[in-house]
Amino acid sequence: MEFFHDVNIDFLGKKWYFLAFSLVFSVAGVLSMAFWHHIPWGVDFRGGTLVYVRFSHTPDLGQVRALLDRAGLHDPKIQPYDQPSLNEVLIDLDIRETSEKDLSQGRTKIINALETNAPAGKEDLNNASSLRIKNYVMDKDPMHLGTDADAKYTAQTQAIVDFRDKVHGGVLNSLDQLKSAAGVDPAVAASIPDGFFLSDFGVRNVEIVGPQVGGQLRTQAGLATLYSLLGMLVYLGFRFEWIYGIAAVVTVFHDTLITVGAFSLTNTDINIKLMRREKLSDIVNRSINQTLSRTILTAGLTFLTVLALFLFGGEVLRGFSLALVIGILIGTYSSIAIAAPILVAYQDWRIEKGKRPVGMPVAKAK
Numbered sequence: 402m403e404f405f406h407d408v409n410i411d412f413l414g415k416k417w418y419f420l421a422f423s424l425v426f427s428v429a430g431v432l433s434m435a436f437w438h439h440i441p442w443g444v445d446f447r448g449g450t451l452v453y454v455r456f457s458h459t460p461d462l463g464q465v466r467a468l469l470d471r472a473g474l475h476d477p478k479i480q481p482y483d484q485p486s487l488n489e490v491l492i493d494l495d496i497r498e499t500s501e502k503d504l505s506q507g508r509t510k511i512i513n514a515l516e517t518n519a520p521a522g523k524e525d526l527n528n529a530s531s532l533r534i535k536n537y538v539m540d541k542d543p544m545h546l547g548t549d550a551d552a553k554y555t556a557q558t559q560a561i562v563d564f565r566d567k568v569h570g571g572v573l574n575s576l577d578q579l580k581s582a583a584g585v586d587p588a589v590a591a592s593i594p595d596g597f598f599l600s601d602f603g604v605r606n607v608e609i610v611g612p613q614v615g616g617q618l619r620t621q622a623g624l625a626t627l628y629s630l631l632g633m634l635v636y637l638g639f640r641f642e643w644i645y646g647i648a649a650v651v652t653v654f655h656d657t658l659i660t661v662g663a664f665s666l667t668n669t670d671i672n673i674k675l676m677r678r679e680k681l682s683d684i685v686n687r688s689i690n691q692t693l694s695r696t697i698l699t700a701g702l703t704f705l706t707v708l709a710l711f712l713f714g715g716e717v718l719r720g721f722s723l724a725l726v727i728g729i730l731i732g733t734y735s736s737i738a739i740a741a742p743i744l745v746a747y748q749d750w751r752i753e754k755g756k757r758p759v760g761m762p763v764a765k766a767k
Contacts, residue, residue: 423655430662440661443670446619448612450494450507453482453605454515457572460490460602465515472514478670487570489605493670508607516600526597527565527572528604534558534597543592560584561593571603630654685741700733 434440444451454460462479469477469492478493494507512528519525524533535558539550546553564582565573573579576599579590630650637646664671707729711722 423659426659426662427655430659430665433662433665438665438668440665441668441670442615442619443672444493444610444615445672446615446622448610448615451608451610452492452494452507452511453607454490454492454511455571455603455605456488456490457574457601459485459488462490465490465492468517469511469514472510474510474514505607507609508604511604515602518598518600520598523596523598525600526576526593527600527602529597531558531562534561537596538589538592541592541596543588544586554589556584557586557589561589565603571605572601573599575599626657682745685745689737689741696733696736700729704729 462481466477466479469475469479474494480491482489482491492511494510512525516525516528524537526534535554538554538557542550544550544553544557560582561579564579564585565571568582569578576594576597579585579593580587582590630653633653634643634646634650637649661671704726707722707725710718711726714722
């Protein structure tokens with residue numbers, strides 16, 4: 402099938418227009434990378450701290466940014482995370498160390514910035530650690546357990562934390578909800594409001610990518626690009642002529658330069674990941690499901706056309722059309738059922754060998 406018949410456009414006659422177009426965008430990109438926005442590396446490449454925050458309502462990103470700015474956290478990158486109904490945002494802070502102290506520091510800064518209704522003398526239950534909750538109920542001893550308090554209040558604390566994190570996704574709306582929590586004694590639930598209050602958010606997770614890991618990833622990305630260009634040059638040079646290889650390499654470099662320049666001109670981060678804290682198998686599963694409709698539409702429509710060719714094209718085209726039918730089916734199947742498991746298996750193998758999974762953070766805290 403052809404959309405155009407007997408086309409005779411003088412593309413080479415327009416070469417100066419094309420070259421001018423490429424030159425303008427290439428130079429603009431280079432100037433932006435050198436003097437304006439530079440290369441806007443995502444946290445994977447530059448290092449930094451990612452804080453996942455869940456709200457009890459749809460968050461106002463402008464208000465969140467204003468609160469963080471007021472607390473001294475200037476120009477944070479804030480974006481919705483995962484499904485909008487979860488009311489969760491990802492906050493990218495420029496904290497690049499990898500110690501446990503810095504993990505806690507990023508979490509504490511976010512909490513202090515967003516807690517605008519904290520009563521004096523009370524702690525936020527949505528962001529309280531299990532240790533803080535246990536120490537409180539141990540001191541309060543609402544069940545009058547005396548010397549037998551430790552084990553039983555440990556179980557009570559775990560029930561509260563599980564109810565908050567597993568049942569309500571880390572954010573309670575009312576302290577009265579604890580009255581219906583499984584395993585929480587009524588006396589314990591009644592004592593919580595004396596020492597705790599509820600904010601409208603919960604810090605779900607904190608992750609840090611160290612600067613060394615980011616630099617390593619930048620180096621690997623640069624080397625991968627260089628090796629692919631050299632490989633293309635060598636193959637095309639031997640297979641055809643060197644000028645073909647040079648032309649192909651220049652073209653790919655041109656495309657890469659304009660693409661990276663566009664990221665710099667629009668000040669858009671390169672490669673920031675929104676599902677980092679989930680298992681790779683969960684991320685891959687979700688990705689397959691999110692693109693399933695597009696896969697069915699794209700491959701399905703092509704398949705129907707090829708199937709009609711196979712059924713009604715006659716004997717002359719039967720072998721050719723059968724190959725297309727099988728190719729579409731197996732190609733779609735292998736993308737989902739073969740490629741994805743291989744990727745996950747490779748990452749699991751790296752973990753077993755003691756290596757850091759590709760693209761994963763070096764530290765994590767909750």
